Amino acid sequence: MDYKNINNEEDLALQNFFQxxxxxxxxxxxxxxxxxxxxxxxxSQPISATTEISTFQKTIIGITIVLCxxxxxxxxxxxxxxxxxxxxxxxxNFLSIMSxxxxxxxxxxxxxxxxxxxIITFSSAFILMMDKxxxxxxxxxxxx
Amino acid sequence: xxxxxxxxxxxxxxxxHLVKKGDVxxxxxxxxxxxxxxxxxxxxxxKNREDAEEVAQDAFVKAYKNLGSFKGKSKFSTWFYQIVxxxxxxxxxxxxxxxxxxxxxxxxxxxxxSYEQNKTDxxxxxxxxxxxxxxxxxxxxxxxxxxxxxxxxIEEIAQCTDFSVSNIKVKLFRARKNLYDIMQKLMNGKAEExxxxx
Numbered sequence: 001m002d003y004k005n006i007n008n009e010e011d012l013a014l015q016n017f018f019q020x021x022x023x024x025x026x027x028x029x030x031x032x033x034x035x036x037x038x039x040x041x042x043x044s045q046p047i048s049a050t051t052e053i054s055t056f057q058k059t060i061i062g063i064t065i066v067l068c069x070x071x072x073x074x075x076x077x078x079x080x081x082x083x084x085x086x087x088x089x090x091x092x093n094f095l096s097i098m099s100x101x102x103x104x105x106x107x108x109x110x111x112x113x114x115x116x117x118x119i120i121t122f123s124s125a126f127i128l129m130m131d132k133x134x135x136x137x138x139x140x141x142x143x144x
Numbered sequence: 145x146x147x148x149x150x151x152x153x154x155x156x157x158x159x160x161h162l163v164k165k166g167d168v169x170x171x172x173x174x175x176x177x178x179x180x181x182x183x184x185x186x187x188x189x190x191k192n193r194e195d196a197e198e199v200a201q202d203a204f205v206k207a208y209k210n211l212g213s214f215k216g217k218s219k220f221s222t223w224f225y226q227i228v229x230x231x232x233x234x235x236x237x238x239x240x241x242x243x244x245x246x247x248x249x250x251x252x253x254x255x256x257x258s259y260e261q262n263k264t265d266x267x268x269x270x271x272x273x274x275x276x277x278x279x280x281x282x283x284x285x286x287x288x289x290x291x292x293x294x295x296x297x298i299e300e301i302a303q304c305t306d307f308s309v310s311n312i313k314v315k316l317f318r319a320r321k322n323l324y325d326i327m328q329k330l331m332n333g334k335a336e337e338x339x340x341x342x
Contacts, residue, residue, distance in 0.1 A: 010324045017327065018292035020269045026183040027197055034175050034201045038208045042168050 053137055060133060087115050156220040163211055175204055178221065181294070182228050188285030189232040190239070191278055199235050203228045218303060222296070225304040229286060236282070276326040284319035291316060 053061075075086050095107055156177075162170040182203055187196035206227050207214075214223055277285040283305065290296045290304060302312045 011320065013327070014288070014292060014320060014324060017269060017273050021273050021289075021293050022270060023180045023184040023289075023293070024187055024196075026179040026200065030179050030183070030197065030201070031172060031175050034179070034204045035169075035172050037201055037205045038171055038175075039168060041205055041209060 057133065057137060064130070083119070084115055087118055091115070091118070157216050160211060160214060160216070160220060163208070168208075171204075171208055174207075174220070178224060179204075181221075182224070185225060185228050185286055185289060186232045186235075188277055188280070188289055189229075189236060189283055192239075195235055195239060196232075199231050200228065203231045206231065219300075221294075222300050222303050225290065226306070229283070229305055232286070233283070272327065272330050276323055276330055279326045280319060280322055284315070284322060287312070287316050287319045288323055291320075 075082055091110070095110060098107055098110075156174065159170050159173050163174075179200065182200035183196055186199040186203070187193065190196050190199060203224070207224050210227075214220065277288065280288070287301060287305075290301050296304070298309055298312050298316070301316070302309045305312065307315065
């Protein structure tokens with residue numbers, strides 16, 4: 001028995017009848033009612049936002065965390081003298097690098113600047129950088 | 145026709161992309177485009193206009209909810225007709241089919257002579273066909289509409305109904321046979337004769 005083609009005449013008759021077939025017309029209010037249901041469904045869905053962190057941002061975050069760990073490990077933050085001594089050693093190393101006569105005026109200026117100015121400058125720069133980074137990450141989100 | 149269907153299919157995918165990105169109002173384009181077919185297919189199973197409208201609307205809501213699972217491998221229409229089919233059958237399980245009896249329809253058509261006078265009337269053929277489809281059992285009307293009117297092939301119909309290709313061949317064979325027999329009864333055995341009248 002060939003299921004695909006029933007008696008050819010019968011099949012032709014049906015094909016012919018379907019040429020005059022017209023699909024049923026949905027009621028006029030159909031689209032409006034359906035879209036109301038769809039919008040109701042859309043409203044009832046919880047909206048969640050996911051942040052998208054780029055590879056560059058991930059790298060910066062990683063470096064920052066590593067730096068923080070290193071600083072905490074090498075410096076006793078609770079002891080101000082320890083912090084000052086580390087900064088002073090950095091300052092002295094920096095000055096020794098710039099021992100060239102060309103940098104003498106700059107050396108004089110650096111020597112005059114107190115250590116706490118460096119601490120405040122670096123801390124502020126670090127906080128500003130982190131603030132900018134976090135702000136950028138928080139504004140780069142996708143609504144689901 | 146095939147080219148038009150392909151263009152529509154590509155267009156459907158663009159609309160779906162917009163809806164997935166959050167433009168819910170674009171979904172109304174799909175509703176406008178498929179509402180009549182959804183209603184017709186639901187009606188072919190449920191035999192009741194109110195139930196068919198409700199089912200067609202529910203099918204659209206289900207389609208919207210599950211749009212994320214539509215990967216675009218098949219046509220949107222095929223995927224959507226599957227939802228209409230499943231929703232209609234679920235509805236059918238909880239409600240009894242409410243279609244008119246064959247005797248009623250035969251009496252409405254009048255005697256053979258009066259029908260003979262109007263046999264060239266195209267509208268009559270359409271009414272006859274609708275009445276015959278209405279007499280088909282369960283999903284038989286759904287299958288013949290997809291096969292003859294939507295011109296879907298067996299594989300596409302199998303996708304719409306979750307049946308295997310061989311199952312669809314058997315079911316379609318029976319549906320076409322039944323449809324032809326009903327047409328013969330409605331036309332007092334003149335179906336073949338009338339097929340050449342426009």
